[in-house]
Every structure is written in C-alpha cells, then in structure tokens.
Amino acid sequence: MTSHPSGPVAEAFEAQRDRLRAVAYRVLGSHADAEDVVQEAWMRLVRQDAATIGNLAGWLTTVVGRISLDLLRSRRAHPETAYGPECADLVVVPADDPAPDEQVALADSVGLALLLVLDTLTPNERLAFVLHDMFAVPFHDIGQILGKSTDAAKMIASRARRKVRATDRPAGPGTEHREVVEAFRAAALGGDFEALLRVLDPRVRLTVDTADGVVVTLGATKVAAGACTFSGKVAHHRPVLVNGVPGHMSWHADGTPLSVVAFTVTAGRISGIHIVVDPAKLASLRLAGPGAATG
Incomplete structure (x- = not known):
C-alpha cells in the first residue's frame, strides 16, 4: 500500500510524486511497478540527508530512473516473467x-x-528516450543514470528515436x-x-x-x-x-x-x-x- 508521508521534505516529495509516477510508468509500462518504484525512491530519500541534495526534482528523477532501469534489465534477463x-x-x-x-x-x-x-527498445534505449523525449531530462543526467558519457547518452536516445519512428x-x-x-x-x-x-x-x-x-x-x-x-x-x-x-x-x-x-x-x-x-x-x-x- 502506498503511504503518503508528512513533514517539509515529504511535502516536497509529494509535489513530485505524480511526475515521478509518470516517468516510472512510461519506462516500465506497469502502474503497479511504477508505484513500487516511487515508494522505493521515497524510502531512499528518507535515508538521505536532504541538506546534501541541491536539486530535489533532479535527484528523485535520477533515483527513479536507476530503479526503473534495474527492473527493466531484470525483466530482459528473465523474459518469462515480463x-x-x-x-x-x-x-x-x-x-x-x-x-x-x-x-x-x-x-x-x-x-x-x-x-x-x-x-x-533495449532498457538503455527506453530509459533514454522516455527521460529525454517525454520529460526533457538533460543528457548529462541520463548519462549518469546509464553510467555513460553525455555524448553516449545522446547516441542511445537518438538510436531509440529512430527505432520508434521506424516501427509500425x-x-x-x-x-x-x-x-x-x-x-x-x-x-x-x-x-x-x-x-x-x-x-x-x-x-x-x-x-x-x-x-x-x-x-x-x-x-x-x-x-x-x-x-x-x-x-x-x-x-x-x-x-x-x-x-x-x-x-x-x-x-x-x-x-x-x-x-x-x-x-x-x-x-x-x-x-x-x-x-x-x-x-x-x-x-x-x-x-x-x-x-x-x-x-
């Protein structure tokens, strides 16, 4: 069950919840998984010193992206569960x-x-396409999530874009x-x-x-x-x-x-x-x- 926390940090998180849920859903294609990812992002925020986070929206997007990417890769490794x-x-x-x-x-x-x-798309392509083309996340941030350079993230997103356009x-x-x-x-x-x-x-x-x-x-x-x-x-x-x-x-x-x-x-x-x-x-x-x- 999704919990809705309270407090200053929690209020800032709640202001981002809908957007984070939308990001996770488009990356994963599952509302249930998206809810789980957002809840996990909240748990990680609780364990983090909020004072060390300069850009909460960006930090949360990165966390949600990484959790979603791990889940995508797990599905690809076990296609029978996809x-x-x-x-x-x-x-x-x-x-x-x-x-x-x-x-x-x-x-x-x-x-x-x-x-x-x-x-x-591959997990990397899907994440890059969703984050950049749908949510305008900078390639620098996408590269950090993927463990790639900014230029490599651009290339991955471009390849994904071509595949999407070419697909009937x-x-x-x-x-x-x-x-x-x-x-x-x-x-x-x-x-x-x-x-x-x-x-x-x-x-x-x-x-x-x-x-x-x-x-x-x-x-x-x-x-x-x-x-x-x-x-x-x-x-x-x-x-x-x-x-x-x-x-x-x-x-x-x-x-x-x-x-x-x-x-x-x-x-x-x-x-x-x-x-x-x-x-x-x-x-x-x-x-x-x-x-x-x-x-």
Missing part, C-alpha cells in the same frame, strides 16, 4: 455503447500503443482493426489453424493474465494452437471496446465471465493479444452481463 500492460489499465465498454468517458479510453489506447512500441504503430479503432479482430475471432471459434496463422504476426506476443500469474506465449504457431483449444470453452461472446479499440469478452455457459481479450494490430496483422481470465480481475472490471452476447 508482461504487457496489466488488466487494471483496461477500460472495457460495449462496442455499441459509447460511454461518457470514451475519450479517456481512447487516450489510454494511444498510450498503450506507445508502450508496445517502447517494448521493442498499432492500428487505431478503425475499420481495418475491426476486420482483423473479427477474422481472428471467426478463425478461433471455427478452430481454423491456417486462417489464424494468416491473421497473426509471426512474432505475435500473447499475454494471459491468470489467477496464478501472467503467462506469456511468443510466436504465431504456438498462439494459433492455443486459440484453437481455447475456443471450445466459449459459450457466449460479445464485441467490446478495450481501451477504445475492438476486442471481445466471453462467458461460460453458466453466465460467469470467462475472458476479456484486447488486440494490438500492426500492419494488418495481430501483433499482440492480452487475455484476462483471472476471475477476480474480471469482476473488478464491472463487465456487462451476457444478455446481449451471441452464442
């Missing part, structure tokens, strides 16, 4: 029911798209996205393995959020095989908007939620699938019932 955007970040509404906060969901989907692009951005909530998602749904429900391979990017990443943790599957062949076996469990399904872009939710025959599926479409193919099947997390999303679902 995960995409968590279900707490998902906004789910019926596809035919524009909600009052639809613009918020749409804005979140843009952020989700960028996070997926950032996942293609995931499609927004347009006709192409809906058609690709519908083609996947039809192929999965029909158990058509070849059709699934045609609609999946060869490097597709499937992330399944279960009650026992997150399971990641890489590659079109494995994802297609899994989709074929999973399809038999779906009794009811309904198109929804997940963070403003087309997705699906489904239920068991007894009406209990089975899954929420969010898709990332890149260059006409599905490059990412995020499935939430954890019953507790499905309940927290306050999904509509299966009354309007199709069988």
Whole structure:
C-alpha cells in the first residue's frame, strides 16, 4: 500500500510524486511497478540527508530512473516473467455503447500503443528516450543514470528515436482493426489453424493474465494452437471496446465471465493479444452481463 508521508521534505516529495509516477510508468509500462518504484525512491530519500541534495526534482528523477532501469534489465534477463500492460489499465465498454468517458479510453489506447512500441527498445534505449523525449531530462543526467558519457547518452536516445519512428504503430479503432479482430475471432471459434496463422504476426506476443500469474506465449504457431483449444470453452461472446479499440469478452455457459481479450494490430496483422481470465480481475472490471452476447 502506498503511504503518503508528512513533514517539509515529504511535502516536497509529494509535489513530485505524480511526475515521478509518470516517468516510472512510461519506462516500465506497469502502474503497479511504477508505484513500487516511487515508494522505493521515497524510502531512499528518507535515508538521505536532504541538506546534501541541491536539486530535489533532479535527484528523485535520477533515483527513479536507476530503479526503473534495474527492473527493466531484470525483466530482459528473465523474459518469462515480463508482461504487457496489466488488466487494471483496461477500460472495457460495449462496442455499441459509447460511454461518457470514451475519450479517456481512447487516450489510454494511444498510450498503450506507445508502450508496445517502447517494448521493442533495449532498457538503455527506453530509459533514454522516455527521460529525454517525454520529460526533457538533460543528457548529462541520463548519462549518469546509464553510467555513460553525455555524448553516449545522446547516441542511445537518438538510436531509440529512430527505432520508434521506424516501427509500425498499432492500428487505431478503425475499420481495418475491426476486420482483423473479427477474422481472428471467426478463425478461433471455427478452430481454423491456417486462417489464424494468416491473421497473426509471426512474432505475435500473447499475454494471459491468470489467477496464478501472467503467462506469456511468443510466436504465431504456438498462439494459433492455443486459440484453437481455447475456443471450445466459449459459450457466449460479445464485441467490446478495450481501451477504445475492438476486442471481445466471453462467458461460460453458466453466465460467469470467462475472458476479456484486447488486440494490438500492426500492419494488418495481430501483433499482440492480452487475455484476462483471472476471475477476480474480471469482476473488478464491472463487465456487462451476457444478455446481449451471441452464442
């Protein structure tokens, strides 16, 4: 649980909390991890003599950057534990029911798209790109976090920028996205393995959020095989908007939620699938019932 400290130093920290959380989230792509990083930064500040800190904002940014970088490197060393955007970040509404906060969901989907692009960068590149291009942190400070010279930090950020610009951005909530998602749904429900391979990017990443943790599957062949076996469990399904872009939710025959599926479409193919099947997390999303679902 996040604690909110009190006192002069704590007040100065609280004034920075939102910005630090934003930095950590864009570096890590996880709200939960971002909260943990910010809390760790506070603990380090408590152990530091505040009088020795000339620029608190800069000091805190450096600390958050270093903690986030260590976490990124740990994920890269253990890819089986890496995960995409968590279900707490998902906004789910019926596809035919524009909600009052639809613009918020749409804005979140843009952020989700960028996070997926950032996942293609190395830890050093991601940190340098986020800190400089999104938060205007000087290259000198970035170099200190990375253990590199200022010029080296500039080169790393430049390389990251080129990669981001060259990466096909995931499609927004347009006709192409809906058609690709519908083609996947039809192929999965029909158990058509070849059709699934045609609609999946060869490097597709499937992330399944279960009650026992997150399971990641890489590659079109494995994802297609899994989709074929999973399809038999779906009794009811309904198109929804997940963070403003087309997705699906489904239920068991007894009406209990089975899954929420969010898709990332890149260059006409599905490059990412995020499935939430954890019953507790499905309940927290306050999904509509299966009354309007199709069988």
